[in-house]
Amino acid sequence: MNRSSMAQRQENVILFPFMAQGHLIPYLALALEIEKKLGYTVTFVNTPLNIQKLRPSLPPNTSIRLIELPFSSSDHNLPPNSENTDVLPYPLIIRLLESSLSLKPSFISLIHNLTHPPLCIIADMFFGWTVDIARDFGIFHSVFLSGGAYGMAIYYSIWLNQPQLKTDSDEFSLPDFPQIFRIHRSQLANNAAEATGTDSWSVFYKTELALTLKSDGFLINTVEDLDLIGLDYFRRKTGKPVWAIGPVNYSLTYKARSNKVAGINPDLCIEWLDNHQEDSVLYISFGSQNTISSSQLMELAIGLEKSGKNFIWVIRPPIGFDINGEIRSEWLPKGFEERMREKNRGLLVRKWAPQLEILSHKSTSVFLSHCGWNSILESLSFGVPIIGWPIAADQFNNVKLLEEEIRVCVEVARGNRSEIKHEDVMRVIDLVMNNRKGKGEEMKKKACEVREMIKDAIKEDDEASFKGSSVKAMEEFFDKALLMRKKTKMDDQ
Numbered sequence: 377m378n379r380s381s382m383a384q385r386q387e388n389v390i391l392f393p394f395m396a397q398g399h400l401i402p403y404l405a406l407a408l409e410i411e412k413k414l415g416y417t418v419t420f421v422n423t424p425l426n427i428q429k430l431r432p433s434l435p436p437n438t439s440i441r442l443i444e445l446p447f448s449s450s451d452h453n454l455p456p457n458s459e460n461t462d463v464l465p466y467p468l469i470i471r472l473l474e475s476s477l478s479l480k481p482s483f484i485s486l487i488h489n490l491t492h493p494p495l496c497i498i499a500d501m502f503f504g505w506t507v508d509i510a511r512d513f514g515i516f517h518s519v520f521l522s523g524g525a526y527g528m529a530i531y532y533s534i535w536l537n538q539p540q541l542k543t544d545s546d547e548f549s550l551p552d553f554p555q556i557f558r559i560h561r562s563q564l565a566n567n568a569a570e571a572t573g574t575d576s577w578s579v580f581y582k583t584e585l586a587l588t589l590k591s592d593g594f595l596i597n598t599v600e601d602l603d604l605i606g607l608d609y610f611r612r613k614t615g616k617p618v619w620a621i622g623p624v625n626y627s628l629t630y631k632a633r634s635n636k637v638a639g640i641n642p643d644l645c646i647e648w649l650d651n652h653q654e655d656s657v658l659y660i661s662f663g664s665q666n667t668i669s670s671s672q673l674m675e676l677a678i679g680l681e682k683s684g685k686n687f688i689w690v691i692r693p694p695i696g697f698d699i700n701g702e703i704r705s706e707w708l709p710k711g712f713e714e715r716m717r718e719k720n721r722g723l724l725v726r727k728w729a730p731q732l733e734i735l736s737h738k739s740t741s742v743f744l745s746h747c748g749w750n751s752i753l754e755s756l757s758f759g760v761p762i763i764g765w766p767i768a769a770d771q772f773n774n775v776k777l778l779e780e781e782i783r784v785c786v787e788v789a790r791g792n793r794s795e796i797k798h799e800d801v802m803r804v805i806d807l808v809m810n811n812r813k814g815k816g817e818e819m820k821k822k823a824c825e826v827r828e829m830i831k832d833a834i835k836e837d838d839e840a841s842f843k844g845s846s847v848k849a850m851e852e853f854f855d856k857a858l859l860m861r862k863k864t865k866m867d868d869q
Contacts, residue, residue: 387416387495392483393522394500395426395472396461397664398748402522402597404430405624406498407440413847414854419494421486423447423479425459445482452478462665466768470567470576473502480505487513496857498595501528502580504587514864516857519588520595523749525606525620526777527770528596529553532613534568535581541573552613555605556776562790563772589614592860595853597622597749599833600845602826605781617856619849623753623830627732642730645688646737648723652686655741655820658805659734659760661690662746666767668792670694670707677708679801680722681715685809688723688734695792700727735760742808744788747774756784759827761819763808765789784823786815 389410393403400422407418417439420430424444431442449458452475454468461469487494487509496516499506510517521528533550534540540548540561547558561569567577593616600607600620610618649657658680662668668676673694680687693701703726716722731751734740735758743755744763748771755762762785764775778785788804789796810816833846843851 386492387414388419388490388492389416390419390421390487390494390497390499391520392421392497392499392503392506393520394476394502395423395459398750399500399522400426400430400460401626402624402750403498403500403520404433405626406520406595406597406621408435408438409625409850411438411440413850416495417441419443421445421483423459425457429460443486445479445486447475447479449475451475466566470580473580474576476502477505480509484509487515495854495861501588502584504584504590507587507590510592516860517591518593518595518853518857519591520597522597523770524598524752524774524777525596525603525610525618526781527606527749527773529606529609529613530556530559530773530776531770532585533609534559534564535578535585538571538573538578540564540568541571553609555608562794563766563776565768565772566791566793591616593617593619593853593856595619595621597624597753599623599830600849601829601833602782603777606777617852619853620833621846621850621853623757623834623846625834626750626754642733645723645725645730646733648688648720649734649737649739651720652739654738655809656686657737657739658685658687658742658744658763658809659731659740660687660744661729661731661751662692662765662767663748663751664728665699666746666748666792667692667694667699668765668767670696672789672792672794672796673707674709675796675798676801677712679798679805681709681712682798683802683805684721685805686721686739688725688729690725690727690729692727702726742805747771747778747785749774752778753830756823756826757830759820759824761785761808761816761823763788763804767792782822782826784819784826786819 391403391407393399407420410416410418419441421443424447427442427444434440447459450456452471454471458464461472464472493513494515496518497506497510498518498520501519501521507517533553537551539550546561549558550556571578594610598620599622607618607620691703692699693703694707713724732754735754740760742763743760744765745751746767747764752774762778764778764785764787766772766775775785775787779787786804786808788800808816808819833844835842835844836847
């Protein structure tokens with residue numbers, strides 16, 4: 377883009393994610409990419425505690441501005457200092473969502489008091505109310521979906537139409553998404569499965585998601601060739617441009633994630649992997665705010681031991697207990713951790729693990745994951761196939777994409793209430809980790825193909841005049857925002 381550095385610095389882009397790690401981290405990665413590639417100033421907006429936690433993770437000499445909007449969780453029947461989903465039990469997350477509406481007046485004041493109007497506002501899917509604010513100020517508005525297009529398309533369709541309420545059948549179709557043949561009730565997150573249409577989740581989602589459809593466009597953290605079905609849904613549904621700009625560079629946000637209390641020294645983790653053969657280790661993590669039941673935890677542990685495979689397991693207390701609390705011995709087979717340590721077969725990590733380093737290590741073979749989109753992109757970026765165990769939100773839809781369309785995944789369990797036996801765990805681990813024949817080999821081959829697809833999408837070679845699809849999409853997005861501002865100025869004259 378042929379713009380002077382001074383003009384670039386004067387451009388200001390507002391980023392406003394929801395208060396959850398799965399939203400904040402991709403938005404921060406996007407902010408860093410905008411600054412690095414375009415030289416624009418980015419104003420990153422959130423509640424005070426989230427801003428304070430992110431501040432130490434910014435690189436030196438950054439122009440990114442972190443702006444706090446006044447917020448007190450106690451004013452919304454939430455525990456004190458509860459400004460992020462990772463410190464809340466599941467039933468209280470809806471209150472945090474509802475409380476975000478209280479940020480509206482201070483967000484309006486922020487935009488009003490800026491010396492120069494921003495080039496655009498990029499806001500969260502849960503902040504549909506920002507669309508009308510942008511329109512009132514004549515500012516280009518986009519929603520940035522940190523999830524994949526396929527998973528988020530099903531998510532939108534289910535919450536906007538709620539087809540599960542119109543039939544007694546275990547399976548149902550999506551009225552505005554005929555490309556998806558059937559959805560099974562067991563593929564619904566708990567809040568969707570229990571929805572009545574007038575419950576708090578339904579009211580909030582139907583309102584905010586519908587508002588986002590009026591946005592000037594959608595940015596989606598995905599790759600065009602990987603996610604055509606989902607991208608087509610949003611293009612049809614909105615009639616607006618939809619740009620696949622992913623995956624945003626998570627390595628830029630490593631410090632933001634490692635600011636969590638580390639469950640292990642990253643160097644020790646890599647040293648442990650160095651002592652194991654190539655493609656011999658199963659990595660297990662359910663993300664920062666998901667967990668399984670105590671019986672599922674026990675069956676998973678038994679299955680891991682009986683499988684005979686090496687593993688790194690980021691372990692958290694089961695449902696009903698503090699997810700950030702200590703692990704009790706009664707949740708695992710007697711002497712399990714000691715046996716795994718003595719045999720150098722298993723490494724149990726509390727709270728947080730260096731996921732990028734683990735997934736990029738040659739010893740890592742497969743990722744048993746909750747299938748949050750951030751984790752999926754990280755895994756596939758290193759050609760690591762996946763064992764799916766979705767827990768919440770769009771994770772069930774992501775598994776459907778990975779297993780049925782991309783063919784890099786096998787589902788082992790569904791949700792944190794389903795019954796699972798250790799024999800199921802053993803069977804799937806054997807199926808996927810035996811990558812020299814059959815299903816395991818096919819999945820590994822396909823995961824490596826996707827790795828190359830991702831590399832091509834984000835590739836930028838000035839000498840060869842080559843730009844990947846995600847790089848082009850980002851440029852097209854900002855060209856569209858600049859064009860709208862130019863048109864607005866001409867209309868005002």
